[in-house]
Structures are given as structure tokens and as C-alpha cells.
Amino acid sequence: MKNKPVLLLLLFAVCLFSCREDAPSQALLDQAKAWMNEHPDSALWLLENDILPERLSARQQADWALFLTQARDKNYQTHANDSLIRLAVNYYEKQPNPERLMMAYYSQGRIYQNNGDALQAQEFYLKALDAGGTDHAILARICNNLGMLYTYQEAYELALPQMKRAIDHLQQIGDSASQAFVLRDMGRTYYQMDSLEQAIASYQQALQVASASSRASVMQELGSCFIDTQQYDSAYVYISAALQNSSHFHRSFPVYLTLGKYYIEVGNTDSAHYYLQKSLDSPTKNTRASAYYHLSRIARQNQQWEELSLLKDQYEALRDSITEQNHAESIRRMQHLYDYKLVENEANLYKYKHLASQRKMYVLILSSFLIAFFCLLLYIYFHKKHNEWVDRFQSLLNKLEEKEQEKASNKERIQDLEESLTMEENQEDDLFLLEKQILELKNSLIDLENKEKQELDALLHNTSIYHFYQNTANLGTITNENKMELIQTIDMIYPAFKTTLTRILPVISEKELELCYYIKAEISQANISKISAVSVSGIAMRQKRLLDKIQNRGFDANDLKRVIRAIY
Template structure:
């Protein structure tokens, strides 16, 4: 009965598993049909697959490849994982399916670029190109050449990038992909713009526009307009440049590209002396999440304020621009360092695995040899023992009886000694227990004394800090005349009042003494006029101090410094 029940369970499980596999295969076929024309529908279909972790083999690899491709088509770069697409790469590495193998390597390269690892991306693209040789996947090969060209372009290997873009044109022509050709023309035009070859720039831009046949709704059209605007601005034809930049902004559908168009337009307005319009352009960039675009916008604000002879504001914008640029550079360096560390860690783990594998093999061989040796040695002694047993049985029995009696006598003596030792240890245990109790009482008295001392110290600190605060409130003491001890007493008092307010600021933001004092005064509700008296300075100087403190705390212009410090550190209660 149990066997029949087990057979039925296995049958039902196999039937369910085969149905799941068939459903997944049907979804994958539909996803591949929708991927190019309707990528959002393709992503929704993939999300309908329940328990994708139960997929195995080819279906698991297909799922990883299609999900990575769908996320890429829907601009969900933040969801991309190299571990996901690596499943497809590993599966198709030894497969005869060159198309899926090449496609997996291509998307593995794209994910590597998102993670800032250009070296890994370049290797993946080259492997993909090699895998696709002899196939008719011309559009995919065109993409690969374009992305290799982008990496070479970013690293200023312009001749190599031009070669890649021309190869992309070749494959796009074979695939009859007009839009891909236009993208390649656009990329080539940018390289010639860097080289200040305006004739070549215009030639490739016009070639791209002619292929579009005046279609301003195309995704490539705004960037072509921007290039024409940059060329016209370089020639001094600023009004023509403005018209091209406006056309680019009007036709662009990708929000992330707009900040750079506004930056070019604002720069041109500045050259025309239209500073108000330029300022409006740069304000449109401030909502962007692109750190480089924000840095450029604040740099232009710095130039605008410099033109208006507003030195204070110009320096403030310059500091923000430099800070954002530094953040972007540090982020780039950090990503490179993390990638290097990641590669080193992988290599280290691989070496450790090899060493462990070798050690395991050596241990296995050593164990086998040792077992053989022990077996032979045991066999030898066994044979020898059997021969001696028959001859020496009676002698051994007599010796054994004699030794047993001697052993029993020795053991009885030892038992007597052990009983004596146990009695001695019990007496010592009683003495040690009494001494331990006395020591515990003495230590408890010491603890009580130290607690009382700490309480007195805290009370004295509380009184001293309160006295300093009273002098400051009654304007009988200013910051410049405060001694080091008075400052410390005041700051300690603030910690007691507001849950380590000063210590947390110092730890989290690295504030110095002057900024800690200013933050404490604001926390206590000192007005700007009172701060003028406390710091023995002018109102403008106090405002500047507050602005610098705000920068140290990393607050943007929309955050009120006084409200932030009043709520800090109890943010949840505000």
C-alpha cells in the first residue's frame, strides 16, 4: 500500500513539474515576440512566472537572459544584477546555441558597464562578437560594436572608437536598421566635434537627418539638434544655436537627457548676454539626480553671479559645484576600487579553492596509503599472534591472573588515597567559599562608592554648565571671553539636556568647537540678535556662520537649519 501511494505522489509531482515547464516555455516564446515591439508587456509576462527559482537547465538560463533584456528595454538599470545574467552566460558557454550565447555575453557587458567595470564589459563584448561570427544576427553585432565604441570613446581612444562605429554602420546596413545607422552617425559626429572638425560634424549630422526624413519624433532627433547647436555656437551663430537647442528640448522624451540640453542652451544665452533666460535654464537642471549635471549647473550659477558682481553668492555656488564634482569623482574612484577588490577577492577565492582541492587530494591519497599500511601491519601481527596463542596460552593465563591480583591491590591503595584527597578538597572548598563571600561584599562597597562619585561629578557638571548658560543668557559672557573649561562645561551640559546632542554632532558630522557652540545656541533658541552679541560680530557674519554650519551638516537650501537642530537628534518626535 505504501509503495502504491509513493508511486502516485511521484506521478502527481512529475505531472505538476512538466506542466510548470510547459507554461514557462509558452511564456518565453511570447516574451521573445513582444521584446522589441512592447518591452513592458514582455516584463509583465515574465513577472507572471511563479517560483522562477524552481526552473533549471535551459529554462533557467532563458529566464535570466530574458529578464535582464526586459529590464534593459524598460530602463530599469537599478534592478540589474550581474549574478542573474551570469546564469545565462555560464549555461550557454558550452552550448551550440551561438545566438543566445552571444546575446547573454552582450547583456553581461551592459550590466558590467552599469557597475562601472569597463574592463569586464569590454571582454564580454569581444567574446560576444567572437561567438556571433558566422551568424546572421547583424543587429546584435551592430550593437556590440557601438558599445565597444562607447567604451573606447569614454577612454579617449577616438581612432578605435571611429573604427567601431563604422563597423556598427556596416552591420546595421546588413540588418536594414536605419535608426542604428543614425545613432552611429551621431556618435561619429561627437568625436569630430571633440576634434573641432566642424565640416565632418555637419556631414554626419546631415546624413543622419536625411535618413530620418524629417521625423522629429525619433529618439535620436534631439541629440542631433544638440550637436548642430554646439557647432553653431562654436561658430558664433548663437541665435541659430538657440533654435537648435530649443528643438532638442521640445522633442526629447528621455528626462535624464534634458539637463545637458538646458546647460548648452543656458551657456548660449550667457554668450548673448541674456542672463535671466540663462538662469531659468540652469534652474531647470536643479531637479536632476545627475551629480555631474548639477555640478555644471552650479558652476554656471557661479559665472552668472560673477557677472553680476555678487562675490558672496558666486563663491557659494562655486563651492557647491566643486563639492558635487568631488563627490562624482570620489564615486567613480570608489567604484573602480570596489571592482578591483571584487576581482582580487574572486581570484583569491579561486586560489583558495584550488589549494583546498589539492590538500583534499593529498589527504585522500595519504589516507588510502595509511589504511593499506595499517591493514598489512595488522594482518602480520594477527598471523604472528595466532601462532603464539596456541603455544603460550597457559603461561599467559597464569601471568594474567598474577597481574590481575597485583593490579587490584594497587587500585585499592589508590582508592584510599583518592578518598583522603576528596576530604581535603571539601575542607578547602568551605574556606574558599567564605573568602569569596567577603571579597564580594568588599567589591560591592567599592562599586557603591564609585557610583556615588560619578553622581557627584555629574551634579557638579550640571551646576557649572547651568551657570555658564545663565551668564550667556544675561549677556554677561561672550564666546570670545569663554575659557576652555567654560566651553567644555557648557557643551557637557548640552549633552545632559539633549541626549548627547553635542557628542552626536561631533561624531556624525565631525564639527569643530566653534560650530558645536553655534549649533548649541540655535538648539537653545538664541535669536540672531543674541548671537550677534554672543559672537561680538555683525548680523551678516552670524548669517555666514549659519550658512557654513548648514554646509557642514550637508543640508540643502530647502531645509531650515533652526528646525533641523531643534529636532536633532529626536527626529521621529518632530
């Protein structure tokens, strides 16, 4: 009794460790969510390696599917289809959780958008808006993505309202970095509509809130607008500033192209030729195509006809290539494509910076103790149920053995009585006869109790698959279809066989389960060896391991075949 508190403490520690190692923990899902924006690679590894979805509850499986979709998206992994996120969508559609439903619809829309299915993406973005969520950051992304989809479809009158809504949501959370991207997209949309004054206003608003990484592209496009409105002084100021802010080598090529256009318009063809030649080193086809086009303008002005012909050929070759790859998208639209991941990363850069580490620790400790306490209660409950079931099954085995022994003893006594009746003729003959009849009646009752099992065994013996396996000539031709037919036949005749077996042995391998079915089908050890392509000694070792497992579960059993054949 003195050791009881120590044993309970050890049991509590084992349960806590088991929950952490074997069962999916809500804490792991929460950690993956916390890492999602700043450390998406760590979140992806955690979700793919540390969590077993088959052990999760329905709600946790939905969260896991949603988080895994987001993590793959943030790690630039493509999705072949939306089967994973559909798990989350199907669950959240039946639950009163508008925030998660909105995020699930948004993630499903992202998958379709990345796979080039604009209409499907648009449908799920609209569903996300109707879900009723209030997270301004997610709502801003949805509205902006909708706006870009409408822009690509040239539905500008639908695109602009969505972009304005995105800006409203971003202003609610003070996300200036993302506002700059949306305002830049608005400028591009106005440019497509030939509303140059409104495009300039949008670009100028974007500059006021743009981060250092996005200022160069905004200033370059603003300079291009000023060229089109013939405000060359302003154009030069912004294009020069864009060139100074282009810290990345590849981001300089569009600026070189715009600067070349500027010098053509102001009549400085030498400088124009210099910058257009530099832009030809761009890895982007549409930038090179535009450069060849403007170089051909210079060649035409200078009446350099041979060079003009070569430049036009190169321009047309690139133009045809771009048309084939993008199915009639214009060069201007191609320049408007940008990395959506950058928007999400900058929008969420500071989202978790103000979370208190002490609060996280307290929440984690409290959650761990609650989970451990719950697991302890579950262990006590299921352990009690298991012991009760073990006692019942052991009692059944003991009764079967006792009845067999009683029947054998009765047969011996009946035989003795018959001999006595034939050898002796006295007044005790009637008593001997009566005792013999009583013993025969007891044996009849035992036979009646065994009749149901014998009838089931007879059904099995009359099946074609049973005879197929008993025929040794067939052992070398056993297929997976034959194995499945045998298993299905046994399950049909003995419906409780597999359930009872797995209750006796909760941890049982496929090979061990298959061995139990062979024993139930009365296949000899030598024939099982031939079917399984395992030595006879190997089959014997498997049988011994199974018997050891049964004994370790608390059963008093010395014969594996007897235990298995007793199950019906």
C-alpha cells in the first residue's frame, strides 16, 4: 500500500509520455499554426512527419488538412488536386466556425488559381467572402485575388471594387506593406483601362506606404505612366529613382526598358539604344520582346534597314513564343504577374511578434496536464473493461476445457457401468443403469452445446475455398484473390472471429492475422509454410510469438490452435 502513490505517479507519467508520443496532440497543431507564416518549412515538416492523421478526431483532421494545404502553398509546392483541402471544407461546412470555413474556401481557391482554373478559383473566393469570417487579413487577400482574377479576364469594372475592399480591410489592421501591392495592382488595372490619371494617383498612393523592396517596381510603372502622358520630367525623376532602388540585378531589366522608352520619346536615341541593349539580358521573354520592338523603332528612325529587319524578326519570334505559351495574353499583362507569396509573407511578417512567450508556456503546461489527466481516466476505464473481457473469455475457455474433461470422464464411467451390468446380476443393476443414463444425458447436453460450433465448422468444411486449400496440389498456385476469399468466407461464417481476435491481440501484424486465419481453416503447419514461403521453423516461431502475446494479455492459454478454434 505504501507504494501505491508512487505507482500512480509512474502511471501518470507513462500516460503523459504516451499521449505525447503516440497520440496526435492539439499542441502540435497549434505549434504548426504558429509557425505557418514565419517558418512555413518547419510547419510543413511538423505536419507531415510528427502527426498521424488517422489518430486525429474529425475536427483535428480538418485542421490538419487546412494547415497542411497552407504549409505546402507557402513552401511553393503545387497541388495536383484539391482532395486534401476538401476534407477541411466538408467538415467546416457542417460546423459553426466561419473563420475556418473562410480560410478553407480561400485555400481551395488558391489551389485552383495556381493550377490555372480561374473560374473555379473565383467561385471559391466568393464562397469565402460569404462564409461570414471577420479576419481582415484573410478578407484582404480574398478581395485582392478576386480583383486580379477579374483583371486577367479584363472584367475591370468588377476588379476595381474588390481591390478597394481589400484596401479597406488592410487599413483596418494597419498593414501598409500589403496596401502598397494592392494600390499598385489598382494602378495597373487603371492603366489597362487607359485611365492614366487614376493610374498615376494609385501609384502615388502606393509609394506613400510601399516598403523598400516594392518601391522600385512602383516607381518604374509610375514613370511609364508619365511617359504616356508626355510628362517627361516627372517620368525621368521616378525612373531614375527606380533604377537606384533596384537592389536585385534581375529587377533592373524592366527599369532599363522603361528608361530606353523615355530616351526615345525625348529624342536621345544613343542613350535609348544603350539601355534597351542592357534590357536584352533579361531572362523574361516579354521584356526582351519589348526591347527588340523599341530598338526596331530606333533603327527605323535611323533608316538602318538591314538592322531593322533583323530586329523585327527577333521581336516577332519572341512575340509568337509568348503567345503560344500564354494563350494570347498580352505582353503588358505578362509584366503584371508577380509573386503572390511575397504579398502574404509581408502581410504577416509581424503577426506573431507580440505573442508573450510566458503565456504560451502556461497554456502549453495547462494543456499538457489536462490531456494527461484525460488520458489517465481513459486508461483506467479501458483497462477495467479489458480485464472484465479477459476474465469472461478466459472463463469461456476454462468451461470448454472442463466440459471436454467431464465428457471424457463420463464416457469412461459409462464404459465401466456397461461392463458391470454385463458381469454382475444383482439388485444394484438398476442403480448402475440409472447412473449410466444420467451420464449419457449429461454428455448429450454437452454435445448440444457444441452443436452450433460444429455446424459452423461443417459449413466451412463444405466451402470450395476450404477444399482448395486442403488440396496440397494447389499450394503453389495460391493468389491474393484466394487469400481474400478464404478470409471473407471465415468472416462470413464466424462474424465475431476477427473482432474477438483483435480484442485479444490489439497489436497484431498482417502476417500474424493471416496465420490465425490459416489455423482457423485447419491448414497444417507444413502447408502454411508452403503458402507463405516461410520455413516451418519460422511459422512455428510466429505461432509461439502469438501465444506469448496472448499470455502477456492475461490469458491462461497453452495451445494457440485451441484458442483460435474456440472463437466462433
